[in-house]
Amino acid sequence: MPDGEHRTLVSDQVVTFIPALRAYGRSLARNPDDADDLVQETLTKAIARAELFHAGTNLRAWLFTIMRNTHYSNWAKRARETTGAQDCVSGEVISQPTQEWTVRGTELMAAVNRLPEHYRETLVLVVMLGLSYEESSEICHCAIGTVKSRVARARSMVVDDLEGNA
Template structure:
């Protein structure tokens, strides 16, 4: 049954939605919208094709709709939570995670999409290109530029390279 197959994709859907939105609540809302659209339009899915690619395309399109809607309403995204925790390795890992999230959020929309599909969710290039409806070569070049941009952003961010603590 298609509903069961879609439900099995929920963890991957949430991971991709988090890569796009950077907020748990926004990601959950996006997954809910995608589930409603997928189940309501299940007749549009062609058996024999990749269900995950179809679902990821729905998520991508729902996110584009949401961003456009927010832009029209002139709402701003909530600022990143830049709390500084001191004292243990968990704090350093948390700071690095925040730095990576911040760097990804500074990427262009097209770069965030390829990073989310390929680097976060691990989708093969061909499948990611199908989700984004672009040629594989375009996906490859976008991914290369996104990686370069991430490296530069992380090199410039002191949170991603905290100084060594003195004993």
């Protein structure tokens, strides 16, 4: 298959994974704007390097790996830079949610966001995005047992946090 046709085929398939990429991006970035930028950067890299994707392999895992590597590269760059975003009040919420389920959902996500990164990442991949332990282990570059252990510990840590035992 010529490169142009392969690139078009991969580009068409990539679109179906945008919602999952947005969810995973939010778990990594913790900020909706940064997550959207991460998704856009991931899509740009994936489409530009579509010829590196091997047909018949897991496109979702390939995209998640690109996103994870991009996130860590960006994080390393940001660690060396100083910005004024912490002082900006424009990102603060003006009114608090009134619905009980919204409050509980916010508490749950806050507990997930307080997890150490390796626990949070595996919890999001397996529990929230529904990836198998095997797919998650490929994305995280660790053993399946490690993923299972991290997910179990992350669940326990979230429960303890929500119950006030953390």
